Amino acid sequence: NAGVTQTPKFQVLKTGQSMTLQCAQDMNHNSMYWYRQDPGMGLRLIYYSASEGTTDKGEVPNGYNVSRLNKREFSLRLESAAPSQTSVYFCASSVAGGGPGNQPQHFGDGTRLSIL
């Protein structure tokens, strides 16, 4: 019972490099989310997908793009990485569609990303 799976677990990039963080869920959830977590700050929503085929900006979308590839998969892309994007990234999903509100979310175990 995998739940929400994120790859990679760790990554080090140089400034200006690009990469894609992968996320897949096997719970048949409709909504998926990408967060970042930084020391002293709560989890902040980057982008979300309320249902297959839709994506919306969250609180901190600048410098990121997302793709909801199908119902199971939601990827996060950094086109030109910057040191300010050094963070722990969490993917999450929730059963109901319609977006982030009013329902608990299930998290993957995170991607630790360092940008030099």
Add this chain to the structure above:
Amino acid sequence: RKEVEQDPGPFNVPEGATVAFNCTYSNSASQSFFWYRQDCRKEPKLLMSVYSSGNEDGRFTAQLNRASQYISLLIRDSKLSDSATYLCVVNTDKLIFGTGTRLQVFP
């Protein structure tokens, strides 16, 4: 003012103690509330939802005070395994996470 505020702690308590955390929120239109638990370098996990009438799950009790805009989490008979960071989460049209309260239970 932050949308969700928590005392960062740490709260250091002995096994068997009762400990309580509070969390205040700024948006009176907030619709639902949750407590999540996060172990060091792990993902957040849902601990419990918080209902208007208050709710209990084993040793854990959550309460909501809409008039004063705070929620609380009470842990009775603390165990070593309760050591973690507890995140208060408030929903408006999206989930707003607090920065967490760290609990350390010692033998």
